[in-house]
Amino acid sequence: MLCLGVAATTVAMAGQHVRLVTIINSYKFLRDEAPSINLLMGRLIQRSDFYRIYSDKASAFSNIGAVTSGGSAVMLRFRNPDGSTQDTVIAFEPTGARPGLNLYNRTGSGWPGVPDWTVSSRPTAVNFSNDTGILLIQVTGPDSEKITYVGNSE
Numbered sequence: 001m002l003c004l005g006v007a008a009t010t011v012a013m014a015g016q017h018v019r020l021v022t023i024i025n026s027y028k029f030l031r032d033e034a035p036s037i038n039l040l041m042g043r044l045i046q047r048s049d050f051y052r053i054y055s056d057k058a059s060a061f062s063n064i065g066a067v068t069s070g071g072s073a074v075m076l077r078f079r080n081p082d083g084s085t086q087d088t089v090i091a092f093e094p095t096g097a098r099p100g101l102n103l104y105n106r107t108g109s110g111w112p113g114v115p116d117w118t119v120s121s122r123p124t125a126v127n128f129s130n131d132t133g134i135l136l137i138q139v140t141g142p143d144s145e146k147i148t149y150v151g152n153s154e
Contacts, residue, residue, distance in 0.1 A: 029141035033122045037101070037139060038149055040119050044090070044103075045151035048076035051135060053128045057091035057104075061111045069129035074137075090119065092126035101126055101139075 024031075045051065053071035054060035060073040073091035080086055087106040094100075101123055102115035125140040137149040 026143055027145075029122050029143065030145055030147065033120050033141070034139070034147050037120050037123075041090070041137060041149055042151060044076060044088070045135060047078060048088075049079045049085075050077040051075065053130055053135075057089060057093055060089045060091060061104075069127075069131050071128040072126060074128045074135070092123065 052066045052075045054073045055067055055071055057073045059065045060075045073089055076088045078086045089104045092101050100121040101119040103117050104111055105116050123139045124142055127138040129136045135151045140146050
């Protein structure tokens with residue numbers, strides 16, 4: 001009888017463990033990706049001298065059609081020590097079969113065809129807006145979790 005009680009307790013504890021791991025994994029985006037996105041976006045936006053929101057990457061690359069809300073791309077302008085400027089676009093776009101938040105740096109020959117690097121490949125939506133005079137970045141994760149970052153340039 002004691003063995004049966006120990007076995008039942010072990011099975012119950014194993015079931016609890018599986019449920020707990022499942023719950024913890026459902027917060028993987030908020031636990032693992034969100035802090036990294038915050039760190040990268042915060043530093044980039046804080047260092048920029050200027051930002052402008054666009055509805056998509058193509059509009060940002062052509063510098064046409066800036067919007068104040070509903071944007072999926074933001075152009076950042078940085079001033080270099082020699083007085084020149086560097087333009088960077090951070091755009092949410094589908095990359096292959098998965099969406100991604102990608103960064104592009106303009107070079108002397110123009111905008112690259114592929115991103116210089118990916119901030120995160122886990123978001124399912126990113127919305128840039130500036131309705132209140134402050135840049136708001138709302139990122140939606142794979143399980144519809146939403147987190148809003150606030151940033152402002154210098």
